[in-house]
Amino acid sequence: MTLRTALAGVVSAIGLGAPALAQDVAVITPYLAQPGTQFYVDGFTARAEELGWDVNVIDTAGDVAAVISRIEDVVTQGVDAIVINVDPAQVGAGLQTAADAGIPVVGMDAGSDPLVAANVTSNGYAMAAETAVYVANRIDGEGGVVMFTFDPFPPVQVRGVIADAVFANFPDIEVIDRITPDVSDGGIADSRAQMEAILSANPEPGSIAAVWAAWDQPALGALQAIEAAGRDGEGIVITGIDANPEARAAIASGGNFEASIAQDFDGIGRTAADTVARLLGGEELVQRVIYVPTELVTSANAE
Amino acid sequence: MIWLIRRFGGLVGMVAVVAFFAINLPQTFLTLQNWLNISQQVSMLAVVAATMTVVMVMGDFDLSVGSMASLSGVVVATLFLQGWPIPAAVAAALAVGLIGGLFNGIVVSIVGILPFVATLATLTIFSGLAFLISDGRTIFGRDIPAAFGDFARGGPPIGAVEDRIIVLPNLVIVAAVVVLLIWVVLEQTSYGRRLYAIGGNSEAARLAGVAVRPLRLTAFAFTGVGSALAGLMYASRVASANPTQGDGLMLTAIAAVFLGMTLTRDGQPRVLATLAGVLVLGVLDNGLTQMRVDSYVREVLVGSIILAAVGLSALGRRGIAWR
Incomplete structure (x- = not known):
């Protein structure tokens, strides 16, 4: 949610945006206001920027039904991949829409579901x-x-x-x-x-x-x-x-x-981006749950 | 000329919004599937806004609709946990809505508390009850019967595009039935006409023999049951229930009624105009998301558009009042 993406939004809203050639990825969450989620999303967007993607971060401000609606909208828009940070069991209707359209969905600490290509989380x-x-x-x-x-x-x-x-x-x-x-x-x-x-x-x-x-x-x-x-x-x-x-x-x-x-929230976000990249590269993921290493915190490294 | 702007300005604005998206999203916006998506996305809001119209016709508000929607979702899910069959649990949740609505009606019409204050208080009560019943938790997964969640995903097939069957979503059918019902009540019955009379001038209506108190009391039953139904639709769509999930419906529903009022000749709430307002809000969310507008910028834009529409309509009616 940088100023840059906000400006890009305004520019495209008034019809000046050039059509995107890069991969188009939507990140949809109801929980962006929560600190953990912000770290995931920051890690994801940082890695996506390195990969040269167009990322659209959509926050529904706690409204889970709106997550389904926004998944439907980005499927209609024709994004290349969708990343969710919400329990897949609650947005099954949206996941089905994405699956019908052949658009891969990756979970960022979201939970496992047959309709989620892979969930990236801590073990x-x-x-x-x-x-x-x-x-x-x-x-x-x-x-x-x-x-x-x-x-x-x-x-x-x-x-x-x-x-x-x-x-x-x-x-x-x-x-x-x-x-x-x-x-x-x-x-x-x-x-x-x-x-x-x-x-x-x-x-x-x-x-x-x-x-x-x-x-x-x-x-x-x-x-x-x-x-x-x-x-x-x-x-x-x-x-x-x-x-x-x-x-x-x-x-x-x-x-x-x-x-x-x-937990390495930033790493979960980055790994989620790498996982999207693998899916967009045509790879079939065998491992449906991808773990990002965690770190033991003691008095030696707590500060 | 002024008359034309006054009468049709709102309508032109709404058509302009649709045209804007049609031009900017030529491939996707004006497709059947997208409009079915939009109609399904706004179905819960349509139910709440339609019933909200009933009380706004009298010049009243019901601020408790959002928390009633949350409460009804939590009630149905909790009853599922206790092994109730779907029809019984749904009926019980609707009954909670009816009781809550009548309670609102009693405190507004019999006790005589301003609707803003009375329903602000019941908003808090319903919300507290929802937290109390659910223990603050989200109820989901195996606790919700599959058939309940499947309802929101299904619907009668109406055609096929490239081997994919297109269905008319059940939620859209429910919303259409509710809107039709409210249209009949408000426009085609003496009950509805009397509500408009109360909204015009409550004292004159009373002197003319309209039973103002019973009418106001019962009108709140519509918002109670309507918001409980919307809460059930929401719970079905997300196959889960938590004690805050319907809260956002209240302000959006009131905004939809106000947007609709910019379309009517005399500036009164009309249920079909409300439906148009609901659709505009849904179209804005759908179109701006597809145009990849940042979600926070989207909120600012939607709010500004509501302000502009209602503001222009007010100016058209009165002219600018400097003094």
């Missing part, structure tokens, strides 16, 4: 494995671990499954509790309350060796509970996933919150 299994193994190694494979998971949301559920497997593989690690926090208020407050209860139930110093959280908010809640209970000197290791700014600050301060995982 939730790998992220969970990395933080679970970090926890296991830090506590020398021994002690009580509290898990915060959220099985109703599939992308987070897979993280929990992997952490279960890692901890089960260490005979001396005991999972004290596997908590599903109430996330209606963001997840921090309820996680803190649940952690306070666990701390009361396990008053012995050292009885809790670590807290593994499937995303950052419960990790932050647990951190608050541990500090409020005055037990931050026990060496309880906390890990999260996503490395949001609040988590990064906590990790950088060198307290109990030791590690999280950062």
